[in-house]
Amino acid sequence: MRLKTKTITRSCNIAVLILLFFASIKTASAQKTFKYGAALQQVDSTGFYRINLQPALVAKAKADLSDIRIADGKGNFVPYIQAGSLPQKDQKSFVVFNTIATRLPTDTGTTFIVENKTGLPLDRLWIKLQNTAVQRQINLIGSDDLQQWFAIQENIPLQEAVQNSEGTYMQSLSFPASSYRYLKLLVNDKRRTPIKFLQAGIYTDYAAILAYTQIIPVQFSRVDSNKTTFINLKLNDNYQVNKLHLNISGPKYFKRNITIYQLINGYKETVAETEISATQSTDVLISAKTNQLILQVNNGDNPPLTIKSIDVYQSDEYLISYLEGKQSYRLLTGDSSALAAEYDLKFFADSIKDNTPLITHDAVIKNNIQPPAVVKKGRDYTVFIWIAIVVSLGLLLFLTLKMTKEVGKKTGER
Missing domain, CATH: 1.20.5 (Single alpha-helices involved in coiled-coils or other helix-helix interfaces)
Structure with a gap:
């Protein structure tokens, strides 16, 4: 009987080894599904670094950047956090937004609506919650009238509370720059116990200045027809676009409504409806990820605007990671099946200093996932x-x- 038991045990061990062997092959092949990569600038000393993601790399990534990874020379993934997740220590600069008690019949989960009276375009929002350790996702949408709502960012993971004795914690939501007056946080928790929002707001030093990187080249063409001007902007990749600057030379006085569409697989999708005038900046903040934009300017009975060109920008995106000096690292992206990475580093964000050195990456190249042979x-x-x-x-x-x-x-x- 003992002999039979030993035989069965040995057979079980062999079966487990076979499974582990093929699982390792599967894991190794999974690491090769990132279609694009870029060498990271080598650092001299070990420490935290802020990595600037250039538009060419963001264009290859998913809209929420969830498929970006940092790999060391051995192919191991290195933890990182997005720069928008860093806590702010100066509580005096925090501006709390007014809470709006409106809840629409179409809402299917916990909602929290705040009003941005500052008039500033925002690319991040800080929320204060009662301590919780559940897994939820948040959709962020915006409106100027509490009637029509437009998507800003979807499926933002809710962070778990760091152990503390205060009973509350703060989380930063990073998203494409938007200037909506009202912001709604919609939690996907239908038929589940809701989470408790306490307040939301911004740190003024973060909201005052937004940095952008220009996207080039841009192909510009226009057609004036039946009191409407149609402008076609073509990009050479599927870029993330957060701001347009219209270079208008005339007439001297104008005030026009403008609608902006992005083309996805041949279909037009509205990304912004706004107004431009001679008395304000002709910057238009949008959130799009596309290689083609169409601008529709309603001229009414007025002569068409003289638009010489349009500059296209992406809001700057950063990752923060602890890197070893004199080591080689690469950024990987382009895996449509990749999910957002969850690293322990998020629990130590308060250890990162404000003056973190800035580095960038080399040109984006296509990874040789499967050699022709x-x-x-x-x-x-x-x-x-x-x-x-x-x-x-x-x-x-x-x-x-x-x-x-x-x-x-x-x-x-x-």
């Missing part, structure tokens, strides 16, 4: 993995049944 199905181990799983389970089942019968016989003989 091995593109054939011979390197696809999916079938072999399933065969190994089935064989292993069958072997375990057979040995278990055999052992059960032997035990039954021994019991009957007694």
Whole structure:
């Protein structure tokens, strides 16, 4: 009986080893699904660094940047946090937004609406919550009249509270720059216990200045027709666009309504409806990820605007990571199946100093995921993995049944 038990144990160990072997192959191949990469600027000393993500790399990433990874020279992923997640220590500069008690019939979860009376365009919002350790996602939408709402950022993960004795904690939500008067936080918690929002606001030193990087080149064309001007902007990649600057030379006095669309797979999607005038800046803040934009300017009975060109910008995006000096690192992106990484580093964000050194990355290149010589199905181990799983389970089942019968016989003989 002992011999049979040892045989079964040995067979089980072999089956587990087979599964682990093929699982390791699967994991190794999964690390090669990032289509694009860029070498990170090498640092001289070990410490925290702020990594500036250039538009060319953001263009290859998912809209929420969840598929970006930092890999060291051995291919291991290095923890990071987005710069917008850094806590602010100067509580005196915090401006609390007014809470609006409006809840629309179409809302399907916990809602929290605040009013931004500052008039400043925002790219992050700080929320204060009662301590919680649940997994929820937040959708952020904006409005200027509490009637029409427009998407800003979707599926923002709610962070768990860091252990503390205060009973509350703060989280920063980072999103494409927006100038809506009202901001609504909609939590996907239908039929579940709601979370408790306490307040929301901004730190004035963060809201005062927003940095942008210009996207070039831009192909510009226009058509004036039936009291309307249509402007077509074409980009050479699927860029994240957060600001447009219209270079208008005339007439001297104008005030026009403008609608901006992004083209996705041939379909127009409205991303902004706003107004431009001679007395204000001709900057238009939007949130789009596309390679083509269409601007529709309603001229009414007025002559068309003389628009010489339009400058396109992306709001600056940063990652913060602890890097070793004299080591090689790469940024990876372009995996549509990747989920947002959850690193312990988020619990130590208060250890990061304000004067973190800034570094950038080299040109974005396409990763050689599958060399031409091995593109054939011979390197696809999916079938072999399933065969190994089935064989292993069958072997375990057979040995278990055999052992059960032997035990039954021994019991009957007694």
